[in-house]
Amino acid sequence: MTTTELPPAATAPPRADQPDRPGRRHDRRRAALTGWLFVGPATLIVLGLSIFPAGWAFVLSLEKWNGFSAPEFVGGKNYSRLVTDAEFADAVLHTIVYTAMFVPMSVLAGLFLAVALNRRIRFIGIYRTAIFVPFVASAAATGILSTYLFNPQYGLVNNVLQRLGLPAQGWLEDPAQAMVVIAIMSLWGQAAFTTVIYLAALQDVPGELIEAARVDGAGSWQTFWRVIWPQLRPVTVFVTIWQTIGAIQLFDLVYTTTRGGPLNATRTIVYFLWDKAFRSLDFGYGSAAAYVLFAITLLTTIGVVVYSRRKNMEAF
Amino acid sequence: MTVDTTSKAPKSRPSGWHLLLAPVALLFLLPFLQMFLASVSPASELLKFPPPIIPSRIDFSGFVTLFTESDALLWLGNTVLVATSAIVSHLVLCSLAGYGFARLAFRGRTVGIFMILATIMIPTQLLMIPTYLLFSRLRLIDSLGAAIVPWLSSAFGIFLMRQFFLSLPKELEESGLIDGANRWQVFSRIVLPLAKPALATLAIFTLLGSWNDLVWPLIAINNDHAFTLQLGLANFQGTRRTEWSLLMAGNVVATLPLILFFLIAQKQFVATMTLSGLKG
Numbered sequence: 001m002t003t004t005e006l007p008p009a010a011t012a013p014p015r016a017d018q019p020d021r022p023g024r025r026h027d028r029r030r031a032a033l034t035g036w037l038f039v040g041p042a043t044l045i046v047l048g049l050s051i052f053p054a055g056w057a058f059v060l061s062l063e064k065w066n067g068f069s070a071p072e073f074v075g076g077k078n079y080s081r082l083v084t085d086a087e088f089a090d091a092v093l094h095t096i097v098y099t100a101m102f103v104p105m106s107v108l109a110g111l112f113l114a115v116a117l118n119r120r121i122r123f124i125g126i127y128r129t130a131i132f133v134p135f136v137a138s139a140a141a142t143g144i145l146s147t148y149l150f151n152p153q154y155g156l157v158n159n160v161l162q163r164l165g166l167p168a169q170g171w172l173e174d175p176a177q178a179m180v181v182i183a184i185m186s187l188w189g190q191a192a193f194t195t196v197i198y199l200a201a202l203q204d205v206p207g208e209l210i211e212a213a214r215v216d217g218a219g220s221w222q223t224f225w226r227v228i229w230p231q232l233r234p235v236t237v238f239v240t241i242w243q244t245i246g247a248i249q250l251f252d253l254v255y256t257t258t259r260g261g262p263l264n265a266t267r268t269i270v271y272f273l274w275d276k277a278f279r280s281l282d283f284g285y286g287s288a289a290a291y292v293l294f295a296i297t298l299l300t301t302i303g304v305v306v307y308s309r310r311k312n313m314e315a316f
Numbered sequence: 317m318t319v320d321t322t323s324k325a326p327k328s329r330p331s332g333w334h335l336l337l338a339p340v341a342l343l344f345l346l347p348f349l350q351m352f353l354a355s356v357s358p359a360s361e362l363l364k365f366p367p368p369i370i371p372s373r374i375d376f377s378g379f380v381t382l383f384t385e386s387d388a389l390l391w392l393g394n395t396v397l398v399a400t401s402a403i404v405s406h407l408v409l410c411s412l413a414g415y416g417f418a419r420l421a422f423r424g425r426t427v428g429i430f431m432i433l434a435t436i437m438i439p440t441q442l443l444m445i446p447t448y449l450l451f452s453r454l455r456l457i458d459s460l461g462a463a464i465v466p467w468l469s470s471a472f473g474i475f476l477m478r479q480f481f482l483s484l485p486k487e488l489e490e491s492g493l494i495d496g497a498n499r500w501q502v503f504s505r506i507v508l509p510l511a512k513p514a515l516a517t518l519a520i521f522t523l524l525g526s527w528n529d530l531v532w533p534l535i536a537i538n539n540d541h542a543f544t545l546q547l548g549l550a551n552f553q554g555t556r557r558t559e560w561s562l563l564m565a566g567n568v569v570a571t572l573p574l575i576l577f578f579l580i581a582q583k584q585f586v587a588t589m590t591l592s593g594l595k596g
Contacts, residue, residue, distance in 0.1 A: 035422025042413035130341035138528035
């Protein structure tokens with residue numbers, strides 16, 4: 001990406017052999033003023049609400065503080081406490097379980113839906129709309145819908161199961177199933193995202209490649225695996241990273257369905273940090289958990305990028 | 317270019333893909349269908365087993381209760397206010413900054429844009445606690461200001477606008493500058509009118525994000541006069557678990573505007589999402 005747009009004369013540093021024209025310094029000051037008038041307000045807001053709080057969060061993570069009394073510096077204690085905290089370990093485990101369910105499901109569903117939607121048949125517009133429209137539903141709305149649809153007593157899902165002669169399930173009220181329901185409903189809301197990315201990628205596959213495969217006598221299955229799929233690999237790496245980052249940060253849907261229950265089975269890392277900071281008012285401990293979350297996100301991203309580079313599937 | 321991997325079948329022949337796509341599409345629409353039906357069902361029918369698929373009569377009492385016994389109308393107003401100010405502020409500030417970073421040469425430009433891009437890596441969860449503490453010192457907590465301020469601008473918005481302005485040919489502006497226009501005039505009269513697609517994209521993103529935001533209002537607002545609709549809904553979820561017709565009415569009020577907006581702006585929407593994925 002190039003950023004130099006100005007004629008070379010304006011950006012070239014003043015050279016010793018060039019006489020400094022009068023008013024040049026004035027010009028530069030004027031340019032700086034114009035520039036900062038344009039970018040200043042937005043930059044101030046963005047940096048003020050991110051860099052500054054991020055630094056503060058680090059300081060907080062080294063303190064014991066409830067927001068009222070004087071903060072006490074405890075060094076790495078919050079971090080060492082996290083390592084031995086069984087509750088945090090549980091939250092990490094639940095987050096991993098959810099991520100392991102949601103990410104493959106959403107990538108596969110996106111791929112499948114994109115392939116299915118990428119053709120010119122009747123009603124294709126309606127099909128696309130149907131799959132895209134849940135994307136606009138909020139976590140609160142999706143959460144409320146989930147508790148209704150998966151209600152063990154009168155929910156639609158159990159109703160359908162019974163009509164099919166299958167046993168009713170506890171769903172969100174069953175510790176073993178609650179996370180599955182949350183993953184399914186996340187998929188409902190998020191399928192459009194991976195689908196749209198895959199759709200765009202499919203349309204970038206050169207038509208000649210597909211033609212050539214056809215001419216060589218490949219069936220549509222073979223064409224897909226041998227010709228189209230390899231072209232989709234960078235996009236697959238991208239959506240995997242993106243969805244993983246999102247999955248690690250799961251909170252909204254947990255809050256609006258189970259509030260971490262039943263029996264704490266759906267308490268995730270973010271739920272844990274929210275609970276510590278805003279319910280137990282342990283701001284230092286919550287901040288430490290937030291930094292651990294940041295580290296996990298960063299390591300995951302780096303891991304996937306390195307892995308894909310090794311495999312020659314560059315996405316970035 | 318569309319890749320048609322199915323067959324050489326002419327367009328008119330019914331495709332086997334319908335057998336696959338129709339049930340999938342129905343499955344995706346079913347939760348919404350239930351939501352609308354439940355919102356107009358008599359409350360008693362929602363607790364029956366098995367519940368009737370179609371309500372025996374249309375009953376708007378859920379909506380009536382929602383608007384008379386709760387502050388839902390106020391919350392809706394709050395949400396509209398938050399979303400509107402978010403969109404207006406995003407459009408103004410991010411397009412100015414995006415243009416500045418793309419086209420103006422000034423000291424600190426590279427450092428500025430680099431730092432803004434770096435903030436995209438910081439998860440919002442890391443910022444929740446110190447932002448809460450900061451806002452409580454600014455006495456913004458429990459007021460609508462708490463919901464509005466974080467949505468005034470975003471790194472993503474600046475980045476999106478900058479990418480767009482970089483892609484515009486410079487010649488357009490140069491002619492303006494030669495004719496004696498200043499930077500502001502070039503920006504407002506020549507560049508901005510060309511930026512409509514990018515601005516629409518930014519507006520859609522900002523609308524979705526600010527309208528649906530839950531975590532931040534949940535943390536920052538405990539005073540139910542400053543609730544947003546999402547927060548009010550989430551709160552119902554805790555306190556009025558069994559009043560399904562009311563809950564679903566709330567869901568309809570919170571979701572319908574976005575669904576309608578989606579149907580109108582579908583094309584731009586899909587382009588927006590693609591952009592978010594490939595360039596975010």
